[in-house]
Each structure stands twice: as C-alpha cells, then as structure tokens.
Amino acid sequence: MEVAVRQQSGDASLLRRLNSAAILRILREAQVATLSELARAARVSRPTAEVIVDELVAEGWAEECGEEPGDRQRGRPARRFRFRAAAAHVLGIGIGGSRLRAMVTDLNGTIVVSRRAPNHREMPAGERLDAVAALAAEAAAEAGVALADVAVVGVGTTGTVDGAGRVVKSMVLSGWTGLDLQGELSRRLPAPVLVENDMRLAVLAEHWRGAARGRHDVIYLFTGDRIGMGLLIGGRPHRGAHAASGEIGAQPYNNWTAYRHVMDYAMAVEPGELRSSRQSAEFAIARARAGDEKAGHAVRELARGLAAGLITVVNPLDPEMVVIGGSLSSAGDLLVEPVRELFEEFCAYPPEVVASELGSECITLGAVRFALDHADRLLFT
Incomplete structure (x- = not known):
C-alpha cells in the first residue's frame, strides 16, 4: 500500500x-x-x-x-x-577570424547587451578560449545577469563542428583543429554550453529574423576573407554526413577565383597597397559607388563569379532563395542583380536573390536562436 x-x-x-x-x-x-x-x-x-x-x-x-x-x-x-521573457536569459557567442562577439537576450530573443572583442587567427587556442570566457562574463555583467544563471550559452565557430561540439578541422583559427570547444568552454563558463558551425547558425538566423523568414529551402552565402555556405533544407540547417556542411574549404594562397577581378582592379589602381580579397572587394565597391566604371565592372564580375560557383548547388538543391551575407552583404544593391541574371540564364528554376540585412551580427544571432531552441526544450517540455 x-x-x-x-x-x-x-x-x-x-x-x-x-x-x-x-x-x-x-x-x-x-x-x-x-x-x-x-x-x-x-x-x-x-x-x-x-x-x-x-x-x-x-x-x-x-x-x-x-x-x-x-x-x-x-x-x-x-x-x-x-x-515574463526576462525570467531567464541566454547568451550567444560568435567566434570569427577577426572578432569575438557576444549577445545576451531574454527568452523572447530581445537583445539586452551586445559586445565585441578582437580576435587574431594566430592567437594561441588557450588565450582565445580565455578571451571568449572573459567576453561572456562582461556581457552578462553588463546585462545584470549572473553568468551561472544564464540558461544556455550558444557558440558559433568557424570550422567543422561535430555533434559533441568538437572542432574536427579549422582552416582559419590556429590551434582550433581537434579542439573540444564545448568541453573547454564548459570548464570556463558556469552555464550549459552548446557549440555549432557558424554557417549553419547564420542560415538559422536568416530563417529566424532575416530575409529567409517563412522559407524552407535556402542557400546562405557568406562573403568576406573566406567564403562559406549555410544550407536550410526543409526548414532546418543541414549538417551533412560528417557535420561538414557549411565549410567550403580553402583555396591555394587564399586566392578565390571570384575575387580575381576586384583584386586585379585594386592592384592596378594602387600597386603598392597589399589587400586581402575582402579588402580588395570593399575598395572596388567604394569606388564603384563613386562612379568609377572600371570598379563597377570589377564588382559585377565578382558577383558573377560568386553566382557561377553557386549554380552547381542551386540547380540540384532547388532552393526558394539565395541570401548573400557576410561583410559584402552591405553591397547587395551592386551584387544581387548580376547574380540574379546569371541564375536566370543557367538555372531551371531561378531562386530569389537577396542581400542579408543582419550584417556582421548574423552568426551571433544564430547562436542566440540555437541557445533559445535548447532553452525552450528545457523549459516547455
């Protein structure tokens, strides 16, 4: 009894x-x-x-x-x-090649605090981990939230990330390959930590608060010092058989074919100035806006080069939309139309092409959404 x-x-x-x-x-x-x-x-x-x-x-x-x-x-x-959305908070962290970003939000995703700190590709892994933990503590303190009371910390990083939050391979950050990032940050932060690839989080952010709201099949193209790609299939970020979806990989000497025209243009205009592919593109874009026809031609060829690389993905995947994101998304008015034109010519069903409006915060916002999804499972089921 x-x-x-x-x-x-x-x-x-x-x-x-x-x-x-x-x-x-x-x-x-x-x-x-x-x-x-x-x-x-x-x-x-x-x-x-x-x-x-x-x-x-x-x-x-x-x-x-x-x-x-x-x-x-x-x-x-x-x-x-x-x-009461303010009953608990989550923390989103983006680990990029040049910056660390942190964002504290309530359970509705309302941003309470946003902070950033420099990151260097050659920084020793231990120092970078400590910098991430310090930035998280600073953001939480500014939000008036004890770090131990944060419901979930979502982290987005460049590199191939497996289901356990380990960085299987990174071509960008020194000391990152083979790192148990989730484990290392869990030892430094008194809150649950989840780690995911940054491109998968970027497309998640676009689906949540960006151009891809209400869409189910989307390609997100990240442009900058590197090129990445996030795939949304059936409304979910695609991980791939080896969790490597989103990592396009490196090119010899970091020389992306799509950037050749803007790099040649920048070198011709200022031969003594060494610029990265992203810097060359930004230089050409600025001069194109100022009315330089040669710069405009170089930027148009950059867009067509990006589109040519996407066609082999667009045709078999048949997405509703392609989102151009990353640091070059602010030049969307110059890039979107040439991409759309090439798709019209070579794609059976040309997708809509748009520029991201989330800017450099896209990955951090995706990390927030990733954390909120986990918090939802903990709180509401």
Whole structure:
C-alpha cells in the first residue's frame, strides 16, 4: 500500500509539472491570456490552471496584466496574465577570424547587451578560449545577469563542428583543429554550453529574423576573407554526413577565383597597397559607388563569379532563395542583380536573390536562436 501511495504521489507531481510546462508554453505563445483561456488550451480545470498560474507568478515566469481601459464598465474583469521573457536569459557567442562577439537576450530573443572583442587567427587556442570566457562574463555583467544563471550559452565557430561540439578541422583559427570547444568552454563558463558551425547558425538566423523568414529551402552565402555556405533544407540547417556542411574549404594562397577581378582592379589602381580579397572587394565597391566604371565592372564580375560557383548547388538543391551575407552583404544593391541574371540564364528554376540585412551580427544571432531552441526544450517540455 505504501508503494502504491508513493507512486500515486509521484504521478500527481509529474502531472503537475507537465501541466505547468504546458500552461507556460501556451502563455508564451499567446502573449496574454486569461485563466479560462489557459485552462481550455491546456485541457485542465480552471481551479487547476489558477493554482499553476499563481505558482508561475510567484516563481517569476508569469505576471498579471493591469486593467485595460473600459474593463470596469464591463463589470469585474477577467484576470489576464503574460509570460515574463526576462525570467531567464541566454547568451550567444560568435567566434570569427577577426572578432569575438557576444549577445545576451531574454527568452523572447530581445537583445539586452551586445559586445565585441578582437580576435587574431594566430592567437594561441588557450588565450582565445580565455578571451571568449572573459567576453561572456562582461556581457552578462553588463546585462545584470549572473553568468551561472544564464540558461544556455550558444557558440558559433568557424570550422567543422561535430555533434559533441568538437572542432574536427579549422582552416582559419590556429590551434582550433581537434579542439573540444564545448568541453573547454564548459570548464570556463558556469552555464550549459552548446557549440555549432557558424554557417549553419547564420542560415538559422536568416530563417529566424532575416530575409529567409517563412522559407524552407535556402542557400546562405557568406562573403568576406573566406567564403562559406549555410544550407536550410526543409526548414532546418543541414549538417551533412560528417557535420561538414557549411565549410567550403580553402583555396591555394587564399586566392578565390571570384575575387580575381576586384583584386586585379585594386592592384592596378594602387600597386603598392597589399589587400586581402575582402579588402580588395570593399575598395572596388567604394569606388564603384563613386562612379568609377572600371570598379563597377570589377564588382559585377565578382558577383558573377560568386553566382557561377553557386549554380552547381542551386540547380540540384532547388532552393526558394539565395541570401548573400557576410561583410559584402552591405553591397547587395551592386551584387544581387548580376547574380540574379546569371541564375536566370543557367538555372531551371531561378531562386530569389537577396542581400542579408543582419550584417556582421548574423552568426551571433544564430547562436542566440540555437541557445533559445535548447532553452525552450528545457523549459516547455
């Protein structure tokens, strides 16, 4: 009999937790709801809903709304409640070739703090890890959140990242290949850490808050000192058989064919100035905007070169959209049309082509969304 009583008590406790999670999830989706609406949606009695909501209010997960104008004229108003997104926070971190970025948001993804710090490709891995941990602590402190109270830390990094958060291979950052990044950061940060490839997070961010909202099959092209690609297939970032999706790889001497025209142009205009592929592109773009026809031709050929490299992916994948992101996305008005023209000529079903509006924050925003998805599973299921 004692065992049966204990089991019934345990079952009741589990049921209460399940009902509480269900009501919290419903409240979050509805934004504002009455007790009757919550009880009906969760399929529980109104008294049960009231007890659970009072507990959620006491714990800080919900709050009662004030009266709206006209409530008193209608008699006693129904109690209305809303989800408190500030009850918990997540932290998104982007680890790039030249910068570290951190972003603290509430559970609705509202940005509370955004910070950045320099990163160097040849920095020893240990120093870079310490710099990431320091930036995370600074961002949390500025947001007024104890780092130990952060629900989840999502991290995006260049390199092939496996399911355990290890960097299998990195062609950009020194000492990064073979690094157990998730494990190393977990030892430095007192909060759950999840690590993912930066290109997969970039396309996730575009799907969440960028040009790809509402789309299910998307190619995200990252442009800058390197070229990367994120694939959204069926509404989910594609990982690939070896978790290597997103890493296009390196070119000899870092000489991308698509950048040849802008590099030649920059060298012809200023022979004594050494520029990277990204710097050459930015130089040509600035002069094209100023009316230089030769610069305009070089930028157009850059766009056509990028498009030519994409065609072998676009035709078999058949995406709805191609998003041009990375540091060159700000030149979208110069790049989009040449890319679209080449697709019209060579693709059976030319996708829509747009420039990202998320800029350099795309990977960090993707890390935030990655962290929020995990927090949602912890809180609402």
